[in-house]
Amino acid sequence: MQPLSWVEVNLDNIKHNVEEIRKIIGNSCQIMAIVKADAYGHGAVAVAKTVVDAKVQQLGVVCLSEGVILRKAEINCPILSLGPAMPNEIQDYIHYGITPSICSWEQIKLFSEQAISMGIAVKIHIKIDTGMGRLGVLYTEAFEFIKKVSSLPGIKIEGIFSHLAASDAANKSYAYEQFRRFKGVINRLKKIGISVPITHIANSGAIIDLPEMRLDMVRPGITLYGLPPSKLVSQQISLQPAxxxxxxxxxxxxxxxxxxxxxxxxxxxxxxxxxxxxxxxxxxxxxxxxxxxxxxxxxxxxxxxxxxxxxxxxxxxxxxxxxxxxxxxxxxxxxxxxxxxxxxxxSVNELAEICSTISYEILCGINSRIPRIYVTSLCDISVQPQPL
Incomplete structure (x- = not known):
């Protein structure tokens, strides 16, 4: 039965956007495709399979349950949960192989204790708050925190990361200040012999405008879906709305x-x-x-x-x-x-301007009861209901 209303998602356009991101960051930098919030309303499973096929190295979700949906869909690439793990979720993080973001000592102690009891090492990423004021260990405390975590049994620090608050603004001074704080922590760790394999801070705005911030991995979100993070970023990347x-x-x-x-x-x-x-x-x-x-x-x-x-x-x-x-x-x-x-x-940006909001909110706000129909050049249109 043909639906009366539907969301059409062009998966070829998502692949194109991954390729465009790859062109500007080069082959030595990893891509973590952000598929949180059901891939910004596009459908996390279909998008995740598409970007994995396009050779992204990791996926980013916001919580354990989002990662579990992907694992149950047989998506096996590394998945980082960008939000903090709750105490009752520790075993499931380990069982499903979801990498946790560590924001506190209480969190990391629970993972260490569980890892010791299972005789394994758990990979983690530590989040540093360099000025977003939302999640993470404060940058002024991050060096001592990471040094302490590095000696915990059962824990392997795979990455440290932060989030930029204003990379898509015309004035990039605050983004540069956050980056200075982040690099300061990294450099202090290197001086005492702690080298973290993956450092990442670049979101969509930084990927486009701030090449020095790409580091080991970048985290495209809205650009993955073919839209710029704001009108204030440069137009050097050719995106196709999905x-x-x-x-x-x-x-x-x-x-x-x-x-x-x-x-x-x-x-x-x-x-x-x-x-x-x-x-x-x-x-x-x-x-x-x-x-x-x-x-x-x-x-x-x-x-x-x-x-x-x-x-x-x-x-x-x-x-x-x-x-x-x-x-x-x-x-x-x-x-x-x-x-x-x-x-x-x-453009969805036209609607966002009328509503005095951003394109992200419009995309994420479309009710999950509206079926997503996926389009590629290789197959017919197919209806895919949203996961519950």
């Missing part, structure tokens, strides 16, 4: 111009909740997408869609399950016609 959000017209009708009744009440009070006023006769199409699907109410009376390659405005308030489009200027429109909410010709 996601399109589409639906179909389910109802059409002619709406007459407002007519007065008893001098003040119109026969047709307007369109949708709040009664958007109509000053002329309109042809209205209804589509089965609303804010419960991730199409924000903030788009009401502001956004446009594509029908037959022509732009058509959303009119009235976006409701929970439906919204209305003025198609008066598209005479050939009919029920069942495809409607593009965003995609190649109508």
């Amino acid at each position: 996601m399109s959000f589409k639906t179909r017209i389910i109802h059409l009708k002619e709406m007459p111009k407002n007519l007065p009744v008893h001098g003040f009440l119109p026969v047709y009070g307007g369109i949708s909740y709040g009664r958007t006023y109509m000053k002329k006769k309109l042809k209205i199409a209804t589509i089965p997408v609303g804010y419960s699907d991730g199409y924000s109410r903030a788009l009401s009376n502001k956004a446009e869609v594509l029908i037959h390659g022509q732009r058509a405005p959303i009119i009235g308030m976006v409701t929970m399950n439906f919204c209305m489009i003025d198609v008066s200027h598209i005479p050939e429109v009919k029920i069942g016609d495809e409607v593009v909410l965003f995609g190649e010709q109508l």
Whole structure:
């Protein structure tokens, strides 16, 4: 059964984006593809398999459960959980081979104790807070912390990393300050003979604009999906957006111009909740997408869609399950016609600007009940429901 609304994900475009990233970082630098938040709404399993096939070395998720989904899908490459492990998750991290991010002494002690009891060594990455203020060991305490961890039994420090707060800003001074703090810790460790195999700090903004920060590995997120992290980064990389959000017209009708009744009440009070006023006769199409699907109410009376390659405005308030489009200027429109909410010709960034947000939020906000349909040049379109 063909869905009425769907998200189309072009896996070839994701492969292309990996190749573009590889071109600018070179072959000596590893890539950790960030597939957290269900691969930014694109579908983690399908995207992970695609990027592994494109020869990325590692995957990044945000928690244990995301990593387990990938393992159960028989994805066997290294997976780093970027969020901290909880005490009741230690055994599962080890069982599924998910590399934990260490942010505290309490965490690392639990992993060490479990590793000793099992007679194994557990690979870890230590997160350093160089100025994001979110997760990680403070950079002022990181040297002593890592020195202490390096002597713990059952623990192998595979990597240390940090996260940049403003790499996609026009002014890169804070990114450089964070990098200086991070390199300071690395250099102090080297002086006492602690050499960590993988150091990484570069997110999408740094991959594009700050080549000195690429180090041993980079962590592309939004660029993997074909979008720049902001309008302020350079355009030296040729990205192809992977996601399109589409639906179909389910109802059409002619709406007459407002007519007065008893001098003040119109026969047709307007369109949708709040009664958007109509000053002329309109042809209205209804589509089965609303804010419960991730199409924000903030788009009401502001956004446009594509029908037959022509732009058509959303009119009235976006409701929970439906919204209305003025198609008066598209005479050939009919029920069942495809409607593009965003995609190649109508960028998700346009919707993000209307909503005063970023593209990430729009992509991640599309409800998981909307099926993802994966497109490649090698096979037909196939419907893939989201993992629960």
